[in-house]
Amino acid sequence: ETLRLGDFQSISHIVSVEGTTKWMAAVEEATGGEITFEHFPSQQAAKSKAQLDAVNNGILDAALLGTPYHADVLPLNSVVALPGFYGSAEQGTKALQAMLKDGPLREEILETGVTPIFGFVLPPYQVLAKARLGMPADWDAQDIRTSGSTQAMTARALGGVGISIPGPEVYTAVERGRLDAVLFPLASVPGYKLNEVVSHISTNGSFGGYSFVMVIRSDLFDGLSAETQADLIRLGDESAMHVAQAQDASVSTLIAEWKAAGIDTYMFSDEELAAVTGSLGAVSADWVERIANEKAQAVLDTYQTLTSN
Amino acid sequence: MLTFFTILIVLALLMAFRVPIAFAMGIAGTLGLAAQLGVRPALAVLERTFFDTSASFILVAIPLFILMAELLTAGDVTRRAIVACQSWIGHIKGGLAIATVAASVILAALVGSSTASTAAMAASAFPEMRAHKYSDRLSTAVVSVGGTLAVVVPPSIVLVVYGVLTETSIGKLFIAGIIPGLLTASGLALVIKIIAHTTDQAPKGDPFVLKKAVKDSRHVIPMVLLMLAVIGAIYGGIASPSEAAALGVMGSLLIVLLQGTLSFVQFNKSVSGAIRATVMIVAIVGCSAIFSNYLAFTRITHRMLEFVATTDMSRETIMAIIILVLLIMGMFMDQLAILSLAMPLAFPTAMALGYDAVWFGIVVTKTVEIGLLTPPLGLNAYVASAQTRVPLGTIFRGILPFLGMEVIVLLVLLFFPQITLFLPELMTR
Amino acid sequence: MLEKVLTKVEDALHLAGCLSLVAVAGLINADILLRMLANRPVQIQFELTELYLMPALATLSLSRVFRDGGHLALEFTPERLPGLIGGLISKLRLLLPAAFFAAVTVMSGKFAYDAISHGDVEYGVIDWPLGWAYAVIPLGCGVLVLRLLHDALLKSDLAET
Ligand code: NA
Numbered sequence: 001e002t003l004r005l006g007d008f009q010s011i012s013h014i015v016s017v018e019g020t021t022k023w024m025a026a027v028e029e030a031t032g033g034e035i036t037f038e039h040f041p042s043q044q045a046a047k048s049k050a051q052l053d054a055v056n057n058g059i060l061d062a063a064l065l066g067t068p069y070h071a072d073v074l075p076l077n078s079v080v081a082l083p084g085f086y087g088s089a090e091q092g093t094k095a096l097q098a099m100l101k102d103g104p105l106r107e108e109i110l111e112t113g114v115t116p117i118f119g120f121v122l123p124p125y126q127v128l129a130k131a132r133l134g135m136p137a138d139w140d141a142q143d144i145r146t147s148g149s150t151q152a153m154t155a156r157a158l159g160g161v162g163i164s165i166p167g168p169e170v171y172t173a174v175e176r177g178r179l180d181a182v183l184f185p186l187a188s189v190p191g192y193k194l195n196e197v198v199s200h201i202s203t204n205g206s207f208g209g210y211s212f213v214m215v216i217r218s219d220l221f222d223g224l225s226a227e228t229q230a231d232l233i234r235l236g237d238e239s240a241m242h243v244a245q246a247q248d249a250s251v252s253t254l255i256a257e258w259k260a261a262g263i264d265t266y267m268f269s270d271e272e273l274a275a276v277t278g279s280l281g282a283v284s285a286d287w288v289e290r291i292a293n294e295k296a297q298a299v300l301d302t303y304q305t306l307t308s309n
Numbered sequence: 310m311l312t313f314f315t316i317l318i319v320l321a322l323l324m325a326f327r328v329p330i331a332f333a334m335g336i337a338g339t340l341g342l343a344a345q346l347g348v349r350p351a352l353a354v355l356e357r358t359f360f361d362t363s364a365s366f367i368l369v370a371i372p373l374f375i376l377m378a379e380l381l382t383a384g385d386v387t388r389r390a391i392v393a394c395q396s397w398i399g400h401i402k403g404g405l406a407i408a409t410v411a412a413s414v415i416l417a418a419l420v421g422s423s424t425a426s427t428a429a430m431a432a433s434a435f436p437e438m439r440a441h442k443y444s445d446r447l448s449t450a451v452v453s454v455g456g457t458l459a460v461v462v463p464p465s466i467v468l469v470v471y472g473v474l475t476e477t478s479i480g481k482l483f484i485a486g487i488i489p490g491l492l493t494a495s496g497l498a499l500v501i502k503i504i505a506h507t508t509d510q511a512p513k514g515d516p517f518v519l520k521k522a523v524k525d526s527r528h529v530i531p532m533v534l535l536m537l538a539v540i541g542a543i544y545g546g547i548a549s550p551s552e553a554a555a556l557g558v559m560g561s562l563l564i565v566l567l568q569g570t571l572s573f574v575q576f577n578k579s580v581s582g583a584i585r586a587t588v589m590i591v592a593i594v595g596c597s598a599i600f601s602n603y604l605a606f607t608r609i610t611h612r613m614l615e616f617v618a619t620t621d622m623s624r625e626t627i628m629a630i631i632i633l634v635l636l637i638m639g640m641f642m643d644q645l646a647i648l649s650l651a652m653p654l655a656f657p658t659a660m661a662l663g664y665d666a667v668w669f670g671i672v673v674t675k676t677v678e679i680g681l682l683t684p685p686l687g688l689n690a691y692v693a694s695a696q697t698r699v700p701l702g703t704i705f706r707g708i709l710p711f712l713g714m715e716v717i718v719l720l721v722l723l724f725f726p727q728i729t730l731f732l733p734e735l736m737t738r
Numbered sequence: 739m740l741e742k743v744l745t746k747v748e749d750a751l752h753l754a755g756c757l758s759l760v761a762v763a764g765l766i767n768a769d770i771l772l773r774m775l776a777n778r779p780v781q782i783q784f785e786l787t788e789l790y791l792m793p794a795l796a797t798l799s800l801s802r803v804f805r806d807g808g809h810l811a812l813e814f815t816p817e818r819l820p821g822l823i824g825g826l827i828s829k830l831r832l833l834l835p836a837a838f839f840a841a842v843t844v845m846s847g848k849f850a851y852d853a854i855s856h857g858d859v860e861y862g863v864i865d866w867p868l869g870w871a872y873a874v875i876p877l878g879c880g881v882l883v884l885r886l887l888h889d890a891l892l893k894s895d896l897a898e899t
């Protein structure tokens with residue numbers, strides 16, 4: 001069977017190279033060609049926000065979802081966007097995978113008519129700026145580019161101002177001083193060339209997360225043999241860990257490159273980290289209240305436990 | 310393959326029978342999707358295509374820059390500025406058209422969208438050229454071709470999207486666009502000169518009078534101030550390029566109010582005109598998204614580019630094929646749709662062959678920009694026609710000689726990469 | 739009579755589209771000014787513009803623009819071909835787009851209705867009800883369908899004289 005797989009990422013992105021593409025190849029090999037893929041990267045088949053609908057409607061059979069694009073129907077899954085939790089892609093991915101195997105995050109996805117196969121996260125968002133931002137006083141009244149409501153809350157909790165600017169315009173906005181700082185996943189920094197326009201990049205902060213979930217339409221998945229289903233999931237688990245580790249490694253390499261290029265890549269001191277994390281508690285509290293779902297607090301508690309070791 | 314050609318024939322027939330281009334692409338795209346995926350998925354595509362296409366902050370620059378142009382035109386600002394340029398060079402044959410090109414270059418430094426730039430020049434320069442007995446054919450062609458400068462001269466939406474898709478430095482791309490942009494403008498002026506001297510499409514204007522020229526020059530001041538304000542807002546960190554478009558609207562409104570040259574009725578007409586052009590453009594973008602979606606599912610472009618990548622042809626042949634494919638896509642599709650469809654395969658191919666990413670970006674931009682001028686989907690000609698009410702056929706005929714020049718400029722850029730790379734290399738030194 | 743009502747509806751939607759554009763320009767300028775003077779952006783500006791005002795200004799006037807002949811078409815062939823086939827073509831020219839936009843109206847309308855009844859929101863500075871943002875699409879396209887049908891079926895005697 002040939003599955004049409006939608007993807008909003010380009011095939012040159014690390015998430016595609018080490019995750020999606022690798023998983024597809026592994027599945028094709030393991031199933032001896034019983035399952036093959038037609039890959040539609042770069043939003044060719046559907047826009048980022050339309051990927052889930054496209055799978056449901058039979059336009060696609062499978063898709064790599066960026067969960068923030070589907071917060072309207074997957075509110076509980078947006079727990080991963082909260083700041084102050086996971087510290088590496090590997091840690092975050094382990095937590096996410098556990099929650100996708102069983103519990104409210106999985107049920108919420110199943111309810112939309114698709115089955116989660118595996119999920120992984122981007123390394124935690126860091127702050128990139130033209131000055132070193134540490135203690136809360138440094139953040140006061142800074143114009144910070146954020147994407148989505150949770151990050152806007154994050155900026156506000158730190159005393160800054162969250163500003164929405166489309167991705168392609170971030171480079172010029174930073175270059176020309178319209179923005180003082182940007183919250184960004186480090187793996188995506190080269191793509192937007194932000195390292196050309198900032199002088200300070202934090203390396204051990206956790207200003208929010210981002211999760212991807214590979215899904216297959218449930219009626220299609222349920223119709224597969226138990227063996228094939230197991231193959232898809234087993235290879236998914238392997239791909240999830242692999243892409244997480246590859247991203248962590250790539251981030252380390254990037255940091256070394258930026259350091260060599262004269263950028264101040266800095267670690268928050270314990271004191272700074274404690275102060276910042278203290279301020280960020282408000283964001284989680286707001287999240288529980290905002291999404292108004294009876295399972296929100298339980299999900300947050302589980303997530304807290306899974307990411308605190 | 311048979312379905313694909315049937316769909317192309319359906320598209321051609323619909324367009325030949327004067328179904329609006331947007332509607333024709335929507336119908337053909339939906340039929341194609343139904344043949345490819347089935348009726349239910351095809352209909353499902355229609356659920357949110359129009360919303361997803363229009364709900365985009367980046368697009369906001371289009372209505373705003375058109376509104377800015379409408380206000381400046383209704384308030385007589387652009388006409389006066391062109392009168393000023395004209396009193397300096399209008400006495401030579403084709404002078405007014407060349408003045409229009411000069412104005413297009415300045416506007417291109419403000420605007421990142423070529424349709425917005427075309428709309429502005431069509432609204433202001435065209436009536437002036439018509440009043441001076443320039444042929445409709447030449448004047449509409451000059452504003453259409455001049456409008457394409459906006460995506461080569463920075464800032465440019467196309468270069469930004471290329472940079473993001475291919476992870477190429479946007480800063481370098483912007484710098485690299487300057488010389489090719491000026492080269493295109495010079496080529497344009499040259500073609501105008503040739504046409505002016507070989508046909509009677511561009512007559513001489515009023516004789517040159519130094520005193521009048523100096524006196525008329527004061528009319529340029531408001532426009533220059535506005536440009537300084539908008540560029541200043543972008544480079545001074547006050548506004549992003551999209552937001553600067555809104556500042557431009559406010560600035561234009563201030564100018565025409567201070568001059569006392571805009572009535573409430575004219576203000577309404579300007580807003581209405583901006584909406585009219587925007588609705589037309591977004592309908593085309595939305596419907597061409599449906600058609601591109603169909604193309605994506607046929608895997609046609611994928612297979613074509615994959616073939617190019619796996620063959621043992623020489624690297625020059627492969628580059629030529631890539632450019633040709635992009636040119637053909639440019640006949641039918643929106644620039645951004647082409648980039649998102651073709652770059653995932655064309656870019657790695659070009660890199661594997663050892664070409665420079667910044668150079669390739671400029672060449673690709675220049676190539677898809679030519680698509681704005683070619684039928685059946687030539688967005689700039691459409692905008693010019695919407696604004697001036699000159700028939701599309703006349704405009705496309707007028708564009709023909711300029712198309713020759715565009716291809717020559719493209720070849721020059723292809724054969725002499727230094728022209729493109731000189732400035733960015735200077736910058737990194 | 740029908741013509742009059744349709745024209746009124748089109749003009750009302752067009753006015754709404756125009757006001758949306760004025761609102762976009764005003765909001766962005768207010769945002770920039772407040773940022774400069776008080777370092778406080780108009781937080782709702784971005785989402786209000788992107789989710790509501792842009793789709794509204796881009797689609798509400800679809801029909802009015804069609805009425806004014808604003809949707810561009812190629813004009814290589816003669817406007818009216820002679821004979822029965824010519825009459826058929828000039829009807830199909832309107833009926834095919836009518837069918838297409840009817841499909842868009844039904845599908846996007848159902849999509850908007852589902853989002854409204856399901857209470858889908860975009861979490862932002864405030865919770866934006868998405869269904870109402872989606873609803874402008876079927877509204878704009880629906881009126882265009884009426885216009886196309888009207889021109890195809892009721893204006894026929896006009897075209898033949
Ligand atoms: Na430009």
Ligand code: NA
Binds near residue numbers: 685
């Ligand atoms: Na074209």
